[in-house]
Amino acid sequence: MRIVRGKPQVQDNKQPVPVSREALAARYASVRRMSEALSRPLETDDFNLQAMPEVSPAKWHLAHTTWFFETFLLKEFQPGYKPVHAQYEYLFNSYYEQVGTPFPRAHRGLLSRPTVEEIFHYRAQIDEAMTSFLANADDEHWPEIATRTRLGCHHEEQHQELFLTDIKYNFAINPLKPAYRDDLPVAAAGASVSLAWSDHPGGVQQIGHHTTGFAFDNEGPRHRILLAPYALASRPVTNGEFLEFMRAGGYDRPEYWLADGWRAACERQWRAPLYWEKNGGGWKLFTLAGWRPLNTHEPVCHVSFYEADAYARWAGKRLPSEAEWEVAAQRQDVRGNLRETGYLHPTPALPGTAVQQLFGDTWEWTCSAYAPYSGYRPARGALGEYNGKFMINQLVLRGGSCVTPTGHIRASYRNFFYPVDRWQFSGIRLADDR
Ligand SMILES: [Fe+2]
Numbered sequence: 001m002r003i004v005r006g007k008p009q010v011q012d013n014k015q016p017v018p019v020s021r022e023a024l025a026a027r028y029a030s031v032r033r034m035s036e037a038l039s040r041p042l043e044t045d046d047f048n049l050q051a052m053p054e055v056s057p058a059k060w061h062l063a064h065t066t067w068f069f070e071t072f073l074l075k076e077f078q079p080g081y082k083p084v085h086a087q088y089e090y091l092f093n094s095y096y097e098q099v100g101t102p103f104p105r106a107h108r109g110l111l112s113r114p115t116v117e118e119i120f121h122y123r124a125q126i127d128e129a130m131t132s133f134l135a136n137a138d139d140e141h142w143p144e145i146a147t148r149t150r151l152g153c154h155h156e157e158q159h160q161e162l163f164l165t166d167i168k169y170n171f172a173i174n175p176l177k178p179a180y181r182d183d184l185p186v187a188a189a190g191a192s193v194s195l196a197w198s199d200h201p202g203g204v205q206q207i208g209h210h211t212t213g214f215a216f217d218n219e220g221p222r223h224r225i226l227l228a229p230y231a232l233a234s235r236p237v238t239n240g241e242f243l244e245f246m247r248a249g250g251y252d253r254p255e256y257w258l259a260d261g262w263r264a265a266c267e268r269q270w271r272a273p274l275y276w277e278k279n280g281g282g283w284k285l286f287t288l289a290g291w292r293p294l295n296t297h298e299p300v301c302h303v304s305f306y307e308a309d310a311y312a313r314w315a316g317k318r319l320p321s322e323a324e325w326e327v328a329a330q331r332q333d334v335r336g337n338l339r340e341t342g343y344l345h346p347t348p349a350l351p352g353t354a355v356q357q358l359f360g361d362t363w364e365w366t367c368s369a370y371a372p373y374s375g376y377r378p379a380r381g382a383l384g385e386y387n388g389k390f391m392i393n394q395l396v397l398r399g400g401s402c403v404t405p406t407g408h409i410r411a412s413y414r415n416f417f418y419p420v421d422r423w424q425f426s427g428i429r430l431a432d433d434r
Helices: 021-039 058-077 105-110 116-136 142-172 239-247 259-267 305-314 322-329
Strands: 197-200 203-207 223-227 230-233 276-279 282-287 290-293 363-369 395-398 415-417 431-433
Touching (some): 021 058, 021 116, 021 142, 058 116, 058 142, 142 282, 223 322, 239 305, 259 305, 305 363, 322 363
Antiparallel strands (some): 197 230, 203 223, 230 431, 276 282, 282 290, 363 395, 395 415
16 A cells, blocks of 8 residues: 555654754764664675574665655655665565565565665665755655654664664674674773662652654653652662572572563573673673673673563562653763763663663663553554554663664653563663652
8 A cells, every 4th residue: 555645744742843954964864874884894794694583684774774764755755756676665664564565574684685785775876865855845845754854864773773783693693703893892890889779759750752852652742650659779780690690590490480481481491691601610791792701790681571570579679660760760861871982782880879871781671561651642654653553562671772872862762672582782770669
């Protein structure tokens, strides 16, 4: 089914988008160049890897983000636009059923054609078309064009994060354990930082997106919630603390686990977080820079919700709700070990008792089901499929990670994954009742 030109309006909280054509074109170019920069460390043979259905080949990420601009902007708003290739709409559609049946996700890695070179050529063709399109778009459609272009830029940033997350998994299954980059800086080793607790009085609070800046539709509407008094841990759980859980038989004792989690741990033979491997008497981690010895002071990363929940129960605590997390995060500047710090790996906490590392390092599992906020309505049309239809059987993660682009994360940002997923940079922050 074809999309009707210009009909569905993207729900974008707090309209309008006060942005000039020049500013948006510069933002577009900057995001697009960043995707290509992230591709530079890869060899041609790396681009098509898909080690499990949940990850996508690097080549597919580069093509799909391009398809997004072609499908939702050029095809809809550029008079007389001719698609680059008749089949690309099928190959590079991710999940937009209203656009057409997508190519099966699990088979993306089987697409040796179009070649890597052809994908980069596709990107260049769309960039040229978009540059001209943004410069000449008519005033009548400009608000919707600006809204969608801005969405497309944030969409591409999401895929930049997935690009790094997925290449880590794709490389990890190779016994040669190739490094994405062997020149990544290593953070200071850090030291043991005592866990402190930040008390919150609870009461009637507000969460949800509330500024004129960009937000995805699932971050709104802003609304009131009632919280009981609670406490939030000052920093995430570390590798050293998670090792204590393991040494206490954490993976052997069902009393710490939810039923689904215990079944998953048994079936999948989990004995440690993803990417951990025994190294003599200790452990080593596979990172985007290859193997590194385990640093006990770093936040633990690549755990499923089930492992995070089991750890919390073993520790006599619990995971925070997304509202508890957001109320605490609203008081902080968005700063942290995000992609631009360059580590592409979690770093140890700094000394002190103040709440830290809410943003960056690792996404933090919450105990909240990914569900619509009261009053949420997806946009009409295919773009309404962006977030809303996934609001079932997944859990919310907050705060971004060491591979999240700076400027892409905020207190209201809701990420969501299945409780069994571990290939994300996902970690643990504890909460408690007061
Ligand atoms: Fe996408």
